[in-house]
Amino acid sequence: MHRVAVLLLPPVVGFDAAIAPTLFGSAKDTDGSPLYELVTCGLTAGPVESTTGFDLLPNIGCEALRTADTVVIPGTRYPPARESGALPQDVRDALALIRPGARLVSICTGAFVLAAAGLLDGRRATTHWQFADAMRRLHPRVLVDENVLFVDDGDILTSAGLAAGIDLCLHIIRQDQGAQVANAVARYCVVPPWREGGQAQFIDRQMPTPDDYSTAPTREWALRHLDEKLTVARLARHAKMSARTFNRRFREETGQSPGAWIRSRRVDRARELLESRDLPVDEIARLSGLGAAGNLRHHLRRGMGMSPSSYRKVYQGA
Template sequence: MVVLLLPPVIGFDATIPSLIFGSATDAAGQPLYEVRMCTTAEGPVSTSRGYGLLADAPLEALAEADTVVVPGTRLPAARERGELDDAARRAFALIPDTARVVSVCTGAFVLAAAGMLDGRRATTHWQYAAELQRLHPAIRVDANALFVDEGRVLTSAGLTAGIDLCLHMVRQDAGWEVANRVARYCVAPSWRDGSQAQYIELPQPASNGGTLAASRQWALGRLSTRVTVPEWAAAAHMSVRTFNRRFQAETGLSPAAWLSRQRVRRAQELLETTDLPVDAIAVRTGFGTGAALRKQFRAVAGTTPSDHRRRFGSAHDRTA
């Protein structure tokens, strides 16, 4: 396995393959992978956080790789223009056609620039998924997935999702027992349920700009009550048809979908900052019942209210 460091590399991402695959051993304690690092740079590889990394193999090691991992990077050509620079192009030319190629986080931009993701489903950090899709419309970008396995080509979401993907690969290669042993060593879950949606920050609604900004604020002040679209349209002094059309144009969502997202966002805040029961939060956010809240919460955030509280709640909530 060869990790290709393309500066400026995301240092955390670069260490994941060595940690996960380097910790995988058989029952006798023998390593199952040989992990090397190479780079297109001269000398230490610059990272995005002010330190350098030293690769332990020449670039030519790529020609012998069974698996190549591309960690997250801020390589300008790939990230800004959707292209490979000359150095990266030479590196990819060395990779055998039979090698498994993997990206962590924004390493997906490099695989995309190399044409390896065209026509495939892929993911990257949720914050950059829209940009990846814009630069490479032939890719089916899944902003919610923690990782995507397309056979020879695999991609992961941001940062710790790279651990999820690497553990998945160990499971595929060597079985659950080995993967679980690695996970325990790393004090990490062997398998995470859910998706990136549970980590995506639901955007704050605009407080100004757009003809319906004031109307959206009107609705936000009534999250705990039932608001129908005809009532909302009447408050905006519009017909329902005009209101729906303008709302969709301004927000990209229907009024009902937008309001549901704001209710979930408020529920997230209450789960994180209070110890209110889920049923009480459901009432405060206009869902009415805990069952309705759970259904919409999973649809929007990809997880359950209780799981969200465990991950993001204050200390006293986690012990409840």
Template sequence: MHRVAVLLLPPVVGFDATIPTLLFGNAADAGGEALYKVVTCGLSTDPVAATAGFAVLPEAGPEALASADTVVIPGTRYPPARADGVLASEVSAALALIRPGTRLVSICTGAFVLAAAGLLDGRPATTHWKYADTLREMHSQVRVDENVLFVDDGDILTSAGLAAGIDLCLHIIRSDHGTQVANAVAKYCVVPPWREGGQAQFIDRHVLAPDDFSTAATREWAMGRLDEELTVQRMARHAKMSARTFNRRFRAETGQSPGVWVRARRIDRARELLESRDLSVDEVARLSGLGSGGNLRHHLRRGVGMSPTGYRKVFQGV
């Protein structure tokens, strides 16, 4: 069983601390067997103060990090990392227990801890949009992107603020065990399996005026027509906007161009079909709007490093 250790550093953001325990803790296979063993840990087993007037009692001390396959650091106001960009010796010693090759994950301002440890140098990463400039100024070698909900850089993954930790944990579950398992967890938590776009839509300077038209209805319309031609012009006509206005508003709402968004949704649809139905590769490509089996192979190898046949074997067990 995959072991997940959630490292609580005081004062921890209580909401963030519950996300990995809830989501990973409810991921199960078709037979109902748990897929992850989740343990919370602190620098000791003493209660860890949270930012909202309560404390969290960790199940273990830092020794739990030594046997973890994934380590998650939730958001924190831990002063050395947040104010000075450094780590106290006890935190450095705890992180030193983590085995090489362990997957590292941060939620929200947990990225400041990874950055202070030098683990994000030269890498793309994100954090809550409100603190992105601070992270960028404090750690100039980190390639901070405040417009996305999360960044998957292989063995290190970072999420934007608060609820974006849900998006990242669902992404990890989906990558590990497929769409059906992730969707089941999302359904239990009463959240969408994925959210469109990035946190650009929540940044103050990007919020649209109340009288502006939204592209949301057109995105929903397009989701039902992924196997059809979806040009910017066609979607703009549906939204009753000029192509230029539609493109601008679409980017403001989702953080992506219409073309990039449509391609991502088509790849998601293809993965779902490969996991759940015994269709030929060409038929999956047609139904998902990717056109040809060759095009599907290209995008799947680029996105997940597998061929369609290999992907189906992993997630259908055939």
């Protein structure tokens, strides 16, 4: 079983510390068995102070990092990482226990720990937008991008603040276990099943006026009609907006154009159908709104590096 170790460094952000155990712990196989083994660890097995008025008691000390397949570092105000950018020897020794090939994940300001260890040098990464300048100042070799929800750089993944950690964990579960499992976790946690990693972290908008309607109802409607022709004009009519207003509002709320958002949702639908249904590829392309099998193959190869048949074998065991 894939082992996830969550390393708590004091004072840890309480919300961030709960994200990985909650989401990975909710990922279940079709028979209800867990797909991940979760452990929380500290530098020792003693209580870890949080930023929100309570202490957390990890399962074990840092020796858990030796056997972890994925190591998650939640947001923290750990002074050496946040103020000087240099880690004390005990933290360096703990990180040195992580085996080669293990996946490293940070949530919010947990990225400061990875950066202080030199693991983000020359790599693109993100953190909470409010602390991006501090990251640049302490670690000028890190390619900081505060305009995204998360960055997937292969073996190292970083997320923006707080709830963006949920988006990153769902992304990882989707990559590991497929769309069906990730969607089930999202439903259990009562959160959206996806927000694109490239979506803007922070959009400074005024409070809506009575005629300043959201595109959310239209997006929900579109998900039920992905197999139909969904032009901007049709979406705007459903939202009772002009096409120009709809386009602007859509980008403000999602960080994407309507066309890009629809295309991503269609690929997600196709992936879910490949995992759960034994339908011909042509039929899956039609039901997901991608039209032809060739279009589905193109998008899967570009996004996942595999054909529809290979994807089905990986996630359905067919």
